[in-house]
Amino acid sequence: MYAKLETRTFLALLVGVSLAFVFLMKPFFGPIFWAVAIALIFHPVQNLLVRWLGERPNTNALITLVFCMVIVVIPVLVLVTSLVAQGVDLYQQIQRGEIRPGEYIDQVNQSFPAIQAFLAQFDISFTELRDRAVSLFVGGSQFLAKQALGIGQNTFQFFMGLALMVYLAFFLLRDGHSLVELIIRALPLGDERERLLFAKFAEVTRATVKGNLLIAIIQGALGGLIFWILGITGALLWGVVMAIVSLLPAVGAALVWVPAAIYLAAVGDIVPAIVLTVFGVVVIGLADNLLRPLLVGRDTKLPDYIVLLSTLGGIVMFGINGFVMGPLVAALFMAFWGIFIREFGHEAQAVRHPETWPESEDENRGNRPDSKL
Numbered sequence: 001m002y003a004k005l006e007t008r009t010f011l012a013l014l015v016g017v018s019l020a021f022v023f024l025m026k027p028f029f030g031p032i033f034w035a036v037a038i039a040l041i042f043h044p045v046q047n048l049l050v051r052w053l054g055e056r057p058n059t060n061a062l063i064t065l066v067f068c069m070v071i072v073v074i075p076v077l078v079l080v081t082s083l084v085a086q087g088v089d090l091y092q093q094i095q096r097g098e099i100r101p102g103e104y105i106d107q108v109n110q111s112f113p114a115i116q117a118f119l120a121q122f123d124i125s126f127t128e129l130r131d132r133a134v135s136l137f138v139g140g141s142q143f144l145a146k147q148a149l150g151i152g153q154n155t156f157q158f159f160m161g162l163a164l165m166v167y168l169a170f171f172l173l174r175d176g177h178s179l180v181e182l183i184i185r186a187l188p189l190g191d192e193r194e195r196l197l198f199a200k201f202a203e204v205t206r207a208t209v210k211g212n213l214l215i216a217i218i219q220g221a222l223g224g225l226i227f228w229i230l231g232i233t234g235a236l237l238w239g240v241v242m243a244i245v246s247l248l249p250a251v252g253a254a255l256v257w258v259p260a261a262i263y264l265a266a267v268g269d270i271v272p273a274i275v276l277t278v279f280g281v282v283v284i285g286l287a288d289n290l291l292r293p294l295l296v297g298r299d300t301k302l303p304d305y306i307v308l309l310s311t312l313g314g315i316v317m318f319g320i321n322g323f324v325m326g327p328l329v330a331a332l333f334m335a336f337w338g339i340f341i342r343e344f345g346h347e348a349q350a351v352r353h354p355e356t357w358p359e360s361e362d363e364n365r366g367n368r369p370d371s372k373l
């Protein structure tokens with residue numbers, strides 16, 4: 001009796017201390033999450049260095065981390081800096097009256113009066129919709145301006161998070177395998193289940209980060225290129241915006257280039273509007289429709305609609321990290337239920353129909369009711 005009390009008390013304290021540690025790490029969730037993602041994505045590079053240089057954990061992890069910094073971290077920092085600078089410039093132009101979003105929408109309405117008639121059929125006020133679109137456009141540019149000011153005021157906090165991410169990534173690259181084995185020993189789920197879940201976690205993280213980021217880079221680059229060729233102002237800004245919204249499956253970059261094509265047609269630039277529409281549908285759309293199922297859906301083994309819903313839900317709940325967290329949670333959900341059906345579904349069937357199961361595993365499996373002929 002006393003031994004049971006000791007065990008329960010210890011387990012209660014173990015849960016309490018674990019929850020306290022998770023709460024303590026909550027402010028650093030972003031750096032920790034991306035450090036884990038970096039370690040998983042660049043683990044093949046680490047293995048390649050082990051084959052080339054031998055078992056030199058510190059050297060291999062350091063080289064892998066430098067490689068990651070050069071091809072990922074530094075370009076992203078440069079891109080974010082350029083995005084914020086163009087966003088601030090756009091906001092200043094709106095404040096000076098050089099850019100008037102309301103007038104652009106009015107031009108579209110005058111050129112395509114059928115739009116207002118179509119909206120009226122659903123009791124949607126064009127004026128109210130126009131005001132919301134203008135406020136959204138102004139609010140977006142104002143948000144970028146505030147983010148630029150916030151980065152300037154919180155430079156130390158920003159670089160501390162970046163340094164923490166790089167620091168953790170180094171140790172995860174170096175000691176990741178031993179950490180996984182330690183967690184498998186500690187969790188009371190059974191080693192086979194835990195290895196399956198860890199494999200699914202790594203597989204989905206690699207697929208969503210590599211796949212979504214690659215698709216975002218391709219679509220953003222293509223969108224920015226066609227905007228620059230057509231002479232549209234702020235091509236770099238709109239390219240980055242297209243890269244960001246392309247994280248949303250199905251809709252993606254069309255949220256940017258479709259309104260731009262409509263505006264070009266409204267002001268009489270018919271040829272650029274046709275070029276942008278064809279390029280958007282054929283080139284940008286093809287990149288999404290072909291690459292996303294191959295890079296994300298195939299590796300995560302999730303249906304497209306699950307990827308879409310989980311990505312949207314993840315972004316709503318976790319912010320920008322949600323484009324990885326959403327599909328990850330969905331994949332773990334499917335993995336847990338797959339384990340349950342595989343391990344407990346047959347047991348339930350055996351309880352309902354015990355006479356249908358053979359007494360020995362050596363007997364023909366074709367006698368089982370769920371076997372295939």
